[in-house]
Amino acid sequence: LIFLALGLLSLVLLFRLSLYFANYHPYPENKSITFETRVASSPKISPRGQRVSLIMPNSQRVTIQFSLIPKISYGDKIKLEGKVSYFEADDGDKIAFMNYPRFEVIKKGAGNNLMLKARENIINLFNSSISPVQSSLMLGIVFGIKQEMPSDFYDKLQNTGLLHVIAASGMNIAMVGGFLVGLFSLIFRRQLALVLSIVGILFYAFMAGLEPSIVRASIMGILVISAQLFGRQNSSFLGLLAAGFMMVFLNPSLVLDVGFQLSFMATLGLIYLRPLFALNKRLKLIIQKSIIGEDLTTTITAQIFTLPILLVNFGNYSLVSILVNGLILWTVPILMIFGGLASIAGLFFEPLGKLILYLTLPLLIYFEKIVEVFDGIGGKIELENLSILIICGYYLILVSIIWRVKQKR
Numbered sequence: 001l002i003f004l005a006l007g008l009l010s011l012v013l014l015f016r017l018s019l020y021f022a023n024y025h026p027y028p029e030n031k032s033i034t035f036e037t038r039v040a041s042s043p044k045i046s047p048r049g050q051r052v053s054l055i056m057p058n059s060q061r062v063t064i065q066f067s068l069i070p071k072i073s074y075g076d077k078i079k080l081e082g083k084v085s086y087f088e089a090d091d092g093d094k095i096a097f098m099n100y101p102r103f104e105v106i107k108k109g110a111g112n113n114l115m116l117k118a119r120e121n122i123i124n125l126f127n128s129s130i131s132p133v134q135s136s137l138m139l140g141i142v143f144g145i146k147q148e149m150p151s152d153f154y155d156k157l158q159n160t161g162l163l164h165v166i167a168a169s170g171m172n173i174a175m176v177g178g179f180l181v182g183l184f185s186l187i188f189r190r191q192l193a194l195v196l197s198i199v200g201i202l203f204y205a206f207m208a209g210l211e212p213s214i215v216r217a218s219i220m221g222i223l224v225i226s227a228q229l230f231g232r233q234n235s236s237f238l239g240l241l242a243a244g245f246m247m248v249f250l251n252p253s254l255v256l257d258v259g260f261q262l263s264f265m266a267t268l269g270l271i272y273l274r275p276l277f278a279l280n281k282r283l284k285l286i287i288q289k290s291i292i293g294e295d296l297t298t299t300i301t302a303q304i305f306t307l308p309i310l311l312v313n314f315g316n317y318s319l320v321s322i323l324v325n326g327l328i329l330w331t332v333p334i335l336m337i338f339g340g341l342a343s344i345a346g347l348f349f350e351p352l353g354k355l356i357l358y359l360t361l362p363l364l365i366y367f368e369k370i371v372e373v374f375d376g377i378g379g380k381i382e383l384e385n386l387s388i389l390i391i392c393g394y395y396l397i398l399v400s401i402i403w404r405v406k407q408k409r
Contacts, residue, residue: 009245020252026060026096027084034081036106039072049100059253062096070105077107118347119143125346129354134364138357140166141332142339144214156375161303161321165332173217173263177201177225178270178301179333194225201225204336217263219243224267240267261309269305272402300326304398308391324374331363 027033035057043050043066050066062084072078082101086094123145126135136149144166157163180200184193205218223239244264247254254260274297303310303321338360346353 006241013245013249016249017252017255020059024058024060026094027056027058029086030083032081032083034079036077036079039074039076039078043072056096059251060096061253062098064098065100066103067100072103072105073108075108076105078103078105080104121347122343125342125350125353126357129357130361130364133368134361137166137364137367138335138339138360141335142343153371156371160324160371160374162324162328162371165328173201173204173214173221176204176333176336177221177267178274179329181225182297183333198222198225203340217259217267219247220263220267224271237268237271240264240271258309262306265305265309266302269301273304273398274301276402276405308394312391320374320377324370327370328367331367335360335363335367 033056037054037056039052039054043052045068048065049068050072051063052066052072053061053063056062064080064082066072080098080101080103082098082103085097085099087097088094122143123139126138129135130138133150133153136145136153139145140149149166154163157166177197177200180197181193184196187193188196201218201221205214220240220243223243226239247260303325338356342353342356342360344353345356
């Protein structure tokens with residue numbers, strides 16, 4: 001009965017996708033258009049203006065560079081008029097862009113001014129308390145803010161496969177969720193550990209500014225963990241499928257969204273591949289006794305399941321990525337907790353917020369040193385293109401290995 005229902009839903013989804021792509025027509029270049037939309041993410045502010053990604057009426061995503069005045073915030077409804085232009089990204093995709101269109105804020109989002117002011121105060125607190133690199137690292141981990149980061153350190157994170165740590169991506173949500181489940185399971189009963197993990201994901205999503213990619217990934221993670229509260233592994237899989245089905249059915253363009261793909265596959269890996277590490281008694285004992293071991297299994301799982309997506313979209317993969325992630329990622333939840341506490345405390349009493357940030361200095365220095373050491377090692381897999389047959393073959397081999405190991409046990 002379950003397989004029949006899945007088959008019918010798959011047909012419905014395929015029909016929905018075929019209709020969407022059959023009727024999808026991108027706006028012609030340099031033709032003026034006028035439309036209204038809602039701001040679904042926090043704008044990135046720079047001396048050049050405000051930049052934000054919006055959805056046009058045809059469901060096409062466009063990156064827009066606004067002037068600094070008037071200020072726009074998450075949740076605002078705006079009306080704008082301008083010309084769409086296109087440029088080719090590194091992966092060959094055409095990116096829609098609007099440069100300084102005429103616009104007006106029709107309706108302010110509830111509480112946005114307060115949230116924006118609080119966010120700016122927190123950024124100022126971080127920048128005035130610790131070094132530029134350390135401040136940008138904390139802002140990236142806690143909020144997913146990358147524009148404050150020095151370009152040379154950003155390149156080092158990219159070379160060592162750590163960009164996901166500051167990107168507040170779907171894969172990062174999956175890693176954090178898996179880490180929290182493992183960590184809390186060492187301390188509390190399984191049911192309470194799952195509940196606390198859901199709370200942890202919600203906290204992280206809020207601190208990351210409720211970006212659309214974070215909201216989508218959080219929904220997936222919470223549904224999967226909620227399914228574990230009431231059933232076994234199959235329930236988690238069905239929860240993930242339900243989340244993915246609802247999101248793609250409501251917004252078919254998500255099927256091409258890299259963040260959505262990373263979220264889905266990383267979470268799928270946590271459901272089916274990660275438990276295999278516990279089948280070996282010696283390895284299970286090491287994981288149970290070591291926070292780093294727990295986090296390393298989560299890292300390996302997520303990266304194995306998302307490797308083809310990373311190669312297709314970014315063209316390279318760091319050979320030292322798994323090792324560096326294993327050495328670094330155990331610090332991320334701790335830095336997120338202290339960063340969140342410093343942010344909240346700093347809003348009410350700035351010296352207390354600074355004091356909490358100072359407590360993170362040993363971990364931040366450790367983070368920097370690991371990145372610098374392994375950046376010098378280098379080593380990458382670089383591909384110009386990856387055949388769909390190779391991708392399908394990769395996942396078929398992965399599925400067969402998981403099935404075979406489970407059958408033996």
